[in-house]
Amino acid sequence: MTSATLDRQISKPKTQRGRRFLSKREPQIFENDKQTLIIKGAHTSEIVNAFMTDVGLLKKPLANKLKWKNRVLPFEDASFIERMCEKQDCSLFVFGMHSKKRPHNIVIGRLHDHEMLDMIELGIERYASIRSTDTKLSLGAKPLLIFSGEAFEESEESRHLKSLLIDLFRGPKVTKVNSAGVEHVIHFIMPSEGRLIMRVHAVELRPFQSGPEQEKASVDGENAQISEPLKTPWGPYVQLELRNAAPEADFVIRRCKLPSEDKWKRACRVPSQLRPKTDKSSKNRSLDVFGSKVAQVHVQREHALDELRPAASMRTALTGNVKRGFERQQQPTKKRKLADGAPKAKRQRLDKDNE
Incomplete structure (x- = not known):
């Protein structure tokens, strides 16, 4: 099919509003923040529904959720997910389903140029939702991500999983971050190959207390981790307190689909202007x-x-x-004196030694 035939088949926008809409969907030098599409499978469990609801709360306002259920198998056919992500202008997706073969199944993935790039399947073994705690997080707050475990660098699948989790939970792009405004920490732990632990901690900044007040605070925060006194630029000492928050999840890594080398290079390409x-x-x-x-x-x-x-x-x-x-150090040595009647050969040998 020639290019002229393709141009005739593609319907061009007839209004200025349509042209503006398509121009926003074109590749940009400075891309907008990545949106996440949350999709329910044909059958879901209570744990899967709670996890997807909590991901939507952590990702707000960069999350869109489909209300209806869909008979989709991402590893067999990803055309529906690609079509929905293109329609909603999303480059990340979270898909949840539940079956006897794969209970409490979660698939997270990302797209490039409206095509599937990579996706990883996780199984939930234990989960605690946000509703189980009284900790409240601000809408659109940017978290601090921590990755622990040497297993993140052992295989190609683990490195892609780390990159995928960073894209999913990094939040909006900002030029500067106020350290006093960091409200929560998302900690990912990989104790061994094939297992992943997710923990969320709420961050509180409070003035340093000494004496009985400090002992009372330590008793009140038995389940919290309190740092050593830190000096602030404006003078007084403060302490950082990490309290256990939600969600908490223990995952087992199941299937993984990685991109080809050429597709990965195209996805990681940086424009010459940047x-x-x-x-x-x-x-x-x-x-x-x-x-x-x-x-x-x-x-x-x-x-x-x-x-x-x-x-x-x-x-x-x-x-x-x-x-x-x-x-x-070469010290000046005294030359040995020879008698006038010494042989000529012996005289030459001693002269060389003195040199």
Whole structure:
């Protein structure tokens, strides 16, 4: 099919409003915040419904939820999810279902250019919803994400899971973050390959108390973690308190679908307008993945190593043993006097030694 035939089949917008709508859907240099689409499967359990409701509360206002149930199997056919995400302008999705084969099943994934990029299937083993606690979080608050466990870097699936969780819970993009405004922490723990633990802690900043007031506060916060006194830029000392909040979940990792290498490179491509500019004339300077400048410094050679004897070891040089490591200072030696009647060969040999 030629390009002219495709142009005739594509219906072009006839109004200014339609052109503005399509221009917003086109690729942008500065993309908007990623929206998440929450989809229910044909059969769901109470745990799955509670999890998807809590994810919607944590993601607000960057979350859209479909009200009806859908007979969808993402790993067999993802066309419905791609179509709904394109319609709702969402690049992330959370799909929940429940069956005898896969109980309390959750699928999280993301799309690129309205095509499925990657998705990971998780099974909920234990769950505590937000309704089970009295802790309240502000709408649209940006969380602090913490990842613990070496298993996050052991395999390609674990690295994609970490990247997917960051995209899902990172919140809106901001240029600056007020440290005093961080209200909750989402802690992901991976004790072993195939298991994932999610914990949420509420952050409270309070002035430092000493004496009986401190003992009373420690008794009241038995289930909380209190930091050491920290000095603020404006003078007084404060303490950070982490209280257990919700949701809490224990997952088991099931299936995983990873993108091809070419598709992953296209998804991670950065526009040329946003790439940090490098000065080609400058030498020994480079930029790391965060855009920070890194310089390479050349240190001059140590002159003390040149004074070593050829057979001296580095250990002797570092210990500073003058007798063994370095050549002794040449002291002026007295020349041996030869008798006038000494042989000529012996005289030449002694002259060489004196040199």
